[in-house]
Amino acid sequence: MRIVSLVPHATELLYALGLGDDVVGVTHECDYPPQAASVPKVTRDVLPAGLSAGEIDAAVRERTENGEAIYLLDEERLAGLRPDLIVTQQLCPVCAVSYDEVDAVARKLDPCPEVIALDPRTLGETMGDIRTIAKATGCRDAALDLVARQRARIDRVRTAVKGAPRRRVAALEWFDPVYIAGHWTPQLIEMAGGVDVLGFPGEHSERTDMAAVVASAPEVVLCIPCGYDGPRALEEAERHADALRAVRADQVVAVDASAYFSRPGPRLVDGLETLAHALHPDRVPEAPGTVYPVAL
Missing domain, CATH: 3.40.50.1980 (Nitrogenase molybdenum iron protein domain)
Structure with a gap:
C-alpha cells in the first residue's frame, strides 16, 4: 500500500x-x-x-x-x-x-x-484512531499491540500518582494572545495527578487573558505553546515572565509541546509521563521528555 x-x-x-x-x-x-x-x-x-x-x-x-x-x-x-x-x-x-x-x-x-x-478530541479517541488506521491498512495485530502498550503505560502513571495531592494546573497553549489548552490536555493533567483549573476535556482550546489565569489560582503553570519544541517553549515563557510572575504559581514549567501535547499521536503518552514527573517527581522519578523550569 x-x-x-x-x-x-x-x-x-x-x-x-x-x-x-x-x-x-x-x-x-x-x-x-x-x-x-x-x-x-x-x-x-x-x-x-x-x-x-x-x-x-x-x-x-x-x-x-x-x-x-x-x-x-x-x-x-x-x-x-x-x-x-x-x-x-x-x-x-x-x-x-x-x-x-x-x-x-x-x-x-x-x-x-x-x-x-x-x-480526535480526547485521549480515548486517539486510541480509536489506531483502530481506524488498522482497518484501512490491515494491521490489526500491530494495532492491538500498540493499544495494549499505550494503556499499560497510562495505567502505570495513574497507579503511581494515586492518592497524591492533586495539584492545580493551568495549561497555556499560546501566549499572544493567551489560549488555554483543551481537547486531550485536561485529561492528561488529571491522569498525571493534577486538576485543570481552566480547560475542559474534549473542548476546543479557548482564548482568554492572563487575568483569568491569575483568578484561577493555579499551583502549576504548564507552558505548551502549540507546535513549539522545548527550548522554544521555554523561550516563549521567559518572554512573558512578567505576566507569568503575576500568576504567583508555585511552579512554572515549559515542555516540548510539539512532541508531547500538540499532536494527538502515540507520544501523548510520553507527554502524560513527562507531566506526571513534573507534578509528582517523588512518585514518577523519570520521564521521556525534558521539563524546563521557567525562572521568574
Missing part, C-alpha cells in the same frame, strides 16, 4: 504501527520519527519564517477569515506518488491542508485514493 500522510500525528501513528515502508509522502512539518525526514514532502507553509507568536496569530487569523490557505498542497507531486490512501484531519484549520481541498484533489487522481480523517 502507498500512503500519504498530511498531518504529523498521522505520520507518527503510521510508523508506530510498522507502516513506515508504506509511507510515500508526508508534510513539511513531519519530523518524527527521524525516518520521515527522507520521505517526499507534499506541502509547504505560506507564512514567512521568523514571525513572533503575536504575528503568527494575526497572520493565521487574517488568512482563515479571508478563506485563504495556511498550507499549500503540491498537487503534482501528490499525483506522482500515486497513493492508495491519504490520511488527513478536519479538527484544526491551522494544523494541515483543509480536508475539503484534499478530498477535491483526491477525486481528480486516477486511481482515486481512499481519504480518511483523524480528528
Whole structure:
C-alpha cells in the first residue's frame, strides 16, 4: 500500500504501527520519527519564517477569515506518488491542508485514493484512531499491540500518582494572545495527578487573558505553546515572565509541546509521563521528555 500522510500525528501513528515502508509522502512539518525526514514532502507553509507568536496569530487569523490557505498542497507531486490512501484531519484549520481541498484533489487522481480523517478530541479517541488506521491498512495485530502498550503505560502513571495531592494546573497553549489548552490536555493533567483549573476535556482550546489565569489560582503553570519544541517553549515563557510572575504559581514549567501535547499521536503518552514527573517527581522519578523550569 502507498500512503500519504498530511498531518504529523498521522505520520507518527503510521510508523508506530510498522507502516513506515508504506509511507510515500508526508508534510513539511513531519519530523518524527527521524525516518520521515527522507520521505517526499507534499506541502509547504505560506507564512514567512521568523514571525513572533503575536504575528503568527494575526497572520493565521487574517488568512482563515479571508478563506485563504495556511498550507499549500503540491498537487503534482501528490499525483506522482500515486497513493492508495491519504490520511488527513478536519479538527484544526491551522494544523494541515483543509480536508475539503484534499478530498477535491483526491477525486481528480486516477486511481482515486481512499481519504480518511483523524480528528480526535480526547485521549480515548486517539486510541480509536489506531483502530481506524488498522482497518484501512490491515494491521490489526500491530494495532492491538500498540493499544495494549499505550494503556499499560497510562495505567502505570495513574497507579503511581494515586492518592497524591492533586495539584492545580493551568495549561497555556499560546501566549499572544493567551489560549488555554483543551481537547486531550485536561485529561492528561488529571491522569498525571493534577486538576485543570481552566480547560475542559474534549473542548476546543479557548482564548482568554492572563487575568483569568491569575483568578484561577493555579499551583502549576504548564507552558505548551502549540507546535513549539522545548527550548522554544521555554523561550516563549521567559518572554512573558512578567505576566507569568503575576500568576504567583508555585511552579512554572515549559515542555516540548510539539512532541508531547500538540499532536494527538502515540507520544501523548510520553507527554502524560513527562507531566506526571513534573507534578509528582517523588512518585514518577523519570520521564521521556525534558521539563524546563521557567525562572521568574
